[in-house]
Structures are given as structure tokens and as C-alpha cells.
Amino acid sequence: MPIAHKSAISVGMLYIPVSLYKTTRDTGISFNQLCKGEDGQHQRIKYQKICPSCNKEIKSSDIIKGYEYEKGKYVTISNDELERIKTKKDKTIHIIYFTKLSEIDPILFDKDYYLAPEAGGEKAYELLRQALLSTKKAAIAKTVLGSKEELVVLYPTKNSIIAKMIFFQEEIQPVPNISKVQLDKKELEMAKSLISNMTETFNHDEFVDEYQAKLREAIQTKINGQEIVTAGNEQQTTAIDLMTALQQTLEMANNHSIPS
Known part of the structure; x- marks a missing residue:
């Protein structure tokens, strides 16, 4: 597994050199963009980086970072200059305090x-x-990755420590205007019964990407020169009142007939 970033956890005089590894990978099917082509020859589309002044394709080695401070005016900054403004603390995952993850x-x-x-x-x-596990705490820390400061939560698992990046408050969009409505007591009790009847222990292993399996099957169908058959549509739900919908859904839950 490739290393995403090298750093160190620091708190006071404690210094722990660490490597960061991505926890997830993309397993979805990706499609290339092709030219329709009148002759049926599907050629892959290529993207070129063209400088409008030079009117020629630019190599990655010729591209530098620039910030537009006025319309059409840029100040350039190099990776070396970005490194110069980082303090020793910025280059570590420095713990600020400890808290409950909840x-x-x-x-x-x-x-x-x-x-x-x-x-x-x-x-x-x-x-x-082990100290985090024993105290049931997580560490709140900061670090700089690339050109962005990251707020980090370090929390323990039975095998490792996870660094979870979290958004700053200024990055969170405000909640949309959601109007409050009065609920009938019977409706609320029925909804609670539905939740109770459908409560299970979460088992991550039982969930698979079913659509990806159908997509791979469809691709193989096309490779075999066959037509993709339209999937059967589920029965359209008839508009009914909330109480009746709750009642019918609760009965389906009791009979374990709610589709997953």
C-alpha cells in the first residue's frame, strides 16, 4: 500500500514518526470518453494543456502555481516557498487536547x-x-497537508490509530430552512415501533455494491454482442395517508417483507 504522507504525532516532548495510508480505495467502474466516430472507430479523447499566449501544449514541468489577486494579474509561488512558511509544528500532527469522539x-x-x-x-x-483506548478518548490535532491546514481527530482501534480529517466550522453549510410540524402521538408511537422492529446489529460485511455487479454484467453482455435488457421496475407506490402508510410498513416489517 503506497504511503500518502509522512509526518509525526507530537504532544509536548513526545514525538512519534508515522506514515499516513488511505483507508479506502475506489472500486467503481470508470468509463473513458470516446469520440462517436462516423466510421465506428471509437478513439479515446485526449486532453491537452494549451497556453493561449504560446499557443502550444505545455508539459507538467513547465506549469507553476499562481494566485489571481486581481483580474488577469497573478503572483506565482513555488513548492519551496510553500515549505518555507511551514513551522516545525505545521509539519507534525500536533495534539491540542483530548476529548470524547461522541x-x-x-x-x-x-x-x-x-x-x-x-x-x-x-x-x-x-x-x-492503548492509552486512548483505556480512557475512551480521541485526540484533537492540527497539521498542514500540501497547502491546507487540517483539523484532525486521532482515534484508536484494536489494531491501529486512525487520523480522521474534519472540516472547520467555516466550511460547513448552514442548515436549510426546515419548518416544524405537529405530530400525532399515535403516528410517533407507530414510527417508534417500526424502528424497534427493524433494529439489528450493524454488520458491514453483509453489504455489497449490487449495482456494480449489474454494471459488470451489462458490460459483458455488450462485449458478447447482445442487447441490454431493461430491468423490471418496482411497483409504483400509491399515494396514501401517513397513518395508513405507517400501518402497512409496520406489517411488512413484522413479516420481514420490506425489500432491502
Whole structure:
């Protein structure tokens, strides 16, 4: 597994060199963009980076970063200059304080990384992991990745420490205007019964991407020179009042007949 970033966890005089690894991978089918082609020859579309002044294709090595501070006016900045403004603290995942993970609103959660200790940091890493587990706490930290400061939550698992990037408050959109309505007591009790009847222990392993399987099957069908058959549509739901809908759904839940 390739290393996404190298850093170190720091708190006071404690310094733990670590590597960050992505926790997920994209398993979805991706499509290329092709030219229709009148002769039936589907050629893949190519994208070129053209400079309007030079009127020629530019190599990646000739591209630099620039910030537009006025219309049509740019100030350029190099990777070396970006590194110069980083303090020693910026280059580490420096812990600010500890808290309960449950106190962090899940809407703040962004991407995750596995944290793995580098050579020499194994004991300090394990000490932090077990201490977090024992106290049921997570660490709130900051670091700089690329040109962006990241707010980070470090939380322990039975095997590792996960670095969960979280959004700053200014990045969160305000809640849309949702009007409050009065609920009938019977409707609420029935909805609670429905939730109770459909409550199970979460088992991640039982969920698979069923659409990807259908997509792969459709692609193979086309490769075999056959037509893709239209999938059968589910029966259209008839508009009914809320109480009747709850009652019927509760009966389906009791009979384990709600489609998954």
C-alpha cells in the first residue's frame, strides 16, 4: 500500500514518526470518453494543456502555481516557498487536547487515514493507542497537508490509530430552512415501533455494491454482442395517508417483507 504522507504525532516532548495510508480505495467502474466516430472507430479523447499566449501544449514541468489577486494579474509561488512558511509544528500532527469522539458532530467528518509508526516510533505509538483506548478518548490535532491546514481527530482501534480529517466550522453549510410540524402521538408511537422492529446489529460485511455487479454484467453482455435488457421496475407506490402508510410498513416489517 503506497504511503500518502509522512509526518509525526507530537504532544509536548513526545514525538512519534508515522506514515499516513488511505483507508479506502475506489472500486467503481470508470468509463473513458470516446469520440462517436462516423466510421465506428471509437478513439479515446485526449486532453491537452494549451497556453493561449504560446499557443502550444505545455508539459507538467513547465506549469507553476499562481494566485489571481486581481483580474488577469497573478503572483506565482513555488513548492519551496510553500515549505518555507511551514513551522516545525505545521509539519507534525500536533495534539491540542483530548476529548470524547461522541462529542464531535459526524457532519464534520471528512476523509480518513491509517496511521502506522515509522521505525523507532513503535513503542510510543502503541503507548498512545492503548492509552486512548483505556480512557475512551480521541485526540484533537492540527497539521498542514500540501497547502491546507487540517483539523484532525486521532482515534484508536484494536489494531491501529486512525487520523480522521474534519472540516472547520467555516466550511460547513448552514442548515436549510426546515419548518416544524405537529405530530400525532399515535403516528410517533407507530414510527417508534417500526424502528424497534427493524433494529439489528450493524454488520458491514453483509453489504455489497449490487449495482456494480449489474454494471459488470451489462458490460459483458455488450462485449458478447447482445442487447441490454431493461430491468423490471418496482411497483409504483400509491399515494396514501401517513397513518395508513405507517400501518402497512409496520406489517411488512413484522413479516420481514420490506425489500432491502
